[in-house]
Amino acid sequence: MSLEPLIYALIFVGVLLMVEGLYLLIFGKSVRLESKVNRRLELLEKGEDPEDVLETLRAERDQHRKNTGIPIMAPLYERAAQANIAFSPKGLALIILVMAVIVFVALTMMSSASLVLRIGLSVIMAFGGVYMWLNNKAKARMALFEEQLPDAVELIVRSLRVGHPFSSAVSIVAHEMPDPLGTEFGIIADESTYGMEITESLNRLAERVNVQDLRFLAVAVSIQAQSGGNLAEVLAGLAAVIRSRFKLFRRVKAITAEARWSGWFLSMFPILAVILVQLVQPDYYDDVQGTSVFMPAMIIVGMFLVANVFYMRAMVNIKV
DSSP states (O other), rough: OOOOOHHHHHHHHHHHHHHHHHHHHGGGGGOOTTOOOOOOHHHHHHHHHHHOOOOOOHHHTTTTTTGTTTTHHHHHHHHHHHHHOSSSSSHHHHHEEEEEEEEHHHHHHHOOOHHHHHHHHHHHHHHHHHHHEEEEEHHHHHHHHHHHHHHHHHHEEEEEEHHOOOHHHHHHHHSSOOTTTHHHHHHHHHHHHHOOOHHHHHHHHHHOOHHHHHHHHHHHHHHHHHHHOOOOHHHHHHHHHHHHHHHHHHHHHTHHHHHHHHHHHHHHHHHHHHHHHHHTTTTHHHHHHHSTTHHHHHHHHHHHHHHHHHHHHHHOOOOO
16 A cells, blocks of 8 residues: 555645645735724725725625636636635636646655646646635635624614614724624725615625625615615614524534534544554555455445545534
8 A cells, every 4th residue: 555645635735735825925914804904994094095995895806706707717716706815816827827836746756646647636636725725715704704794783773773874884884893794894885975775785795795694684674775664673683683593503513513523533533544554564454455355345435434424414514
């Protein structure tokens, strides 16, 4: 048995780390989600014209979404749009190319794979590594957006109850909330200032962010705009529902944590055990490696391990 699969795994992990390091090296603190001041306010505090700030944020928001129709690259650009990645579409394509070259050089130096296999693995690892990195960024941003939304809705409710119009309440949220929600609501406030219907801006945000609770907010505001009614009471009830759903989701996640980790442990332990045995005693499988049932047995075990991951994930994937 060869250690080359372990080498491939380490190279793939290295791709993930290099992409993250490159992103932080280029953009630094400006891309941190935990920043207390949202990006829109930072641009305004520098003295930039509000209209120019709006155009800048729109360009950053839409740069990846305009390229989601490109074959093969579409899933990557879709995730980049959800994560609001600062890299441009061309920059992402260049990063994939650079990572592919680095992986190819690493495989050439550290493995005995054929030229065709090295080229194929380089492309797969580069594209897959960048996609996984973008997917993690998008999930983190969406999770933070969902966590911030109940506070934002309650802030809107308090503003409405003291007499502010809905557009002013959205502006207050844009000033008080950090990213990612603060900048997104700031764009809505600016678009409303320059003439766009605030319901249309909310609907666009709901389509772009793809958070279910935000769709509820957009629908509630649209219905109230058409039929009238006490918007503060409607949004107060919505905030309570959102917070209850979020609380229930956290509770379900805590309850199923043991099952999720058990599934991953049971799937990964045999692989780690094989690697450890190979490192400690490389000739351990020599007596059976040449038999006719060795490879079929290894394939069947691998299939069971993969099936176990998907089955355990389906068991604990409870919709809230």
